[in-house]
Amino acid sequence: MSIPRLSLGEWALIASGLLTVLVVAAVDYQVNNQWQLDRAIAFFAFMLCFTWFCLMADVESSLLAKGLVAFEVVSAFYLFAGYAFEPIMVLLVVSAGQMPYVAGRYNNLILIILNIPFFVYSQYFTESPLHLLSLVMFIGFQLFASSSSQARKEAKENKEQLEATNLKLHATQALLAQQSQQQERMRIARDLHDSIGHRLTALSLQLEHAKHAEPSDFQLWRDEIGQQIKETLGQLREIVKARRQQEAIDLVAVLDQLHKHLPENIELRYPASLALEAPELAEQMAFCLQEAISNALRHGAATRIEISCPSEQPFQLKVSDNGRSIQQWHAGSGLLGMRERLKEFGGTVELKPNSEGMDLHLITAKTL
Template identity: 35%
Template sequence: MFGIKLNHTSMLRYAALFTYLCVGVPLVSTWADQRLSMLQRPNMALLIWAVCYVLFGVIYWLLTRNFGSRRFWPLKVLGLAIMILASIVIGWVSHSGLPAMLMVVIAVVLPLLLPIWMGVVLIVLQNLGMVVMFSLFPEYQHSIGPALLQSSLYLGISALAFVVALVASQQAEERERQRQLNSELRATRALLAESSRIAERMRISRELHDLVGHHLTALSLNLEVASHLAQPPAADHVRKAQGTAKQLLADVREVVSELRQDAELDLTHALRSLIEGVPSLNVHLKMPPRFAVEDPQRAQVLLRCVQEVLTNTVRHAHASNLWLHIERTADGGLRLDARDDGRGAPQLEQEGNGLTGMRERLAEVGGRLDIPRPQARGFHLSAWFPLEPEVGLPGVSARPETPGVA
């Protein structure tokens, strides 16, 4: 209702943000001034406290804008290290356990930003930093035992938050993988049903041609001979029967030709099955009312390209809308235009496995993939391939001509 996409990962993001805001309550009350006065901190301490708190929140918001993506992890590690340092400075200035709450916020987002082993290392390091901070407190300077005890209590809370976020992240990934498999299964089932329909039409056309057509031809020849041997008035009836046989043979030939001509795979249902149920993404599909492709290999390439566009948009684009336009071109090809309203691709980065695989699939059928750069807002790509196989392409052979009807 407010334009917020509420799924498991976004709920974790906003729950951690709420925790962060609660930690800032002392700054907007008299508690911070009273605390610093009791500790005899200089006036600059309150400013340091506020700057570190704001810095923590800004970095947190930037890091979680594209939640779930594992790209640019060195920058993310740097941002998390700054957040840990800022929280420790807040704890040292305020002489309190406030950094423990901030580190719980960090623990919540770690499984969604970094690999598991890196998240565990950062949790251990941030709690070691808290041990150092507690050891600087006057009451803990004589023995490190209380500092270790205090830090271990907060470590347990951070570990709990980390595991909860990890489980939620894995469940979200499994649900998305299951949704993709289900949509792919529905599209494949529609493609198989369409292939079965075409195979059945071809079988019927062959039966009509080989059996009915053969017998009608034989009947027409026999009636031709009979028309020369019969005497009136039987000869008139024989000629009428001969004309009827010829007309019936022409009708059978026409039906066989129509059955053979309608041998294209209707991809309308398969494409719509792919785009159904995509989480937190409005997919706008524009294509002809009945969209069909004759070559099964090209039909499979188109479905896989659409599927890869959907996957990349959900995982990386952080978009709300995706526009897909499929059309036949004047040069006898097929074009897929995809555009979203996500964060774009401002820099020329190395393409991932998905786009590389799309280029390879298109190259196998003589097609190409065009991605304009840079793209400051939204991501756009255009895929094209010829509808007719070309001799000489690797893995592609010329389609044999459909035999005519005798």
């Protein structure tokens, strides 16, 4: 099991949950006034499932996470059935904080349903039935814990989405800056051709005509000036031709822009130059790099990301991180989007675990 990097607040929440279970166990022991091995095992199993769940990297798409929460509820009911002690219901409050991650929008309804067996058992199988007011109070605590977790979950998702959008905007900004420079160069080249080029062409024609019309004393002068003008005109055409050709787009400019807006503790390494002559491919590669960096931070909790170029002919990029190394994974929208971007260039996207985290290979079939 890969343990995610948790904040101090998240560790505090885990400690608070475990402390709550320990307090309930201590009170239960004082009330029963005797040591019961099965109840001790049930409390320990509840704390184990709770801790395991909190330390899981990906809980929303995991059947194991759902099983852990279900086992918590079973353990709580076993303890309640063994001795219908009202504080045992506090265990459901602890589990309620995990419900939004496994039950989604139905978590509040499931919490209310889970209280029914406790109430029915206390009414028909115990001498001290659970009061309806107490049940409502416990349900209120559970809904509060569930709603707090739901709000925290949504806030985290919104933050991650905002960070991903921010990186995408900066990548687009860097590409637009380079494209704007290219458009300005093309405008200058067009203006040079339309003004100076036409004038030099006219002057060359005039001198060509003057060679036959004027006295032969100026023949040498005319030949020399005519040759200079022709050479200048040839140079001008070469400049215009070079300027009209779209220059290579350097992906390093995009990475520089992204690097400026990453958290200070994130280390991003990349080559000094990653130039592509095909602007369409460069644009798609830039968005793929932005998505790869975003995924490494959001899903892998990486602190170091390294980008390398294993091959230029054909062009390939490799993105390695030190985040969570996931042996079994499913392609999400980000990975599918990268594959769609490179598909028209005959490219592929491969994701593999490494010794520290994950390796993402962006491969194109074109030789640039």
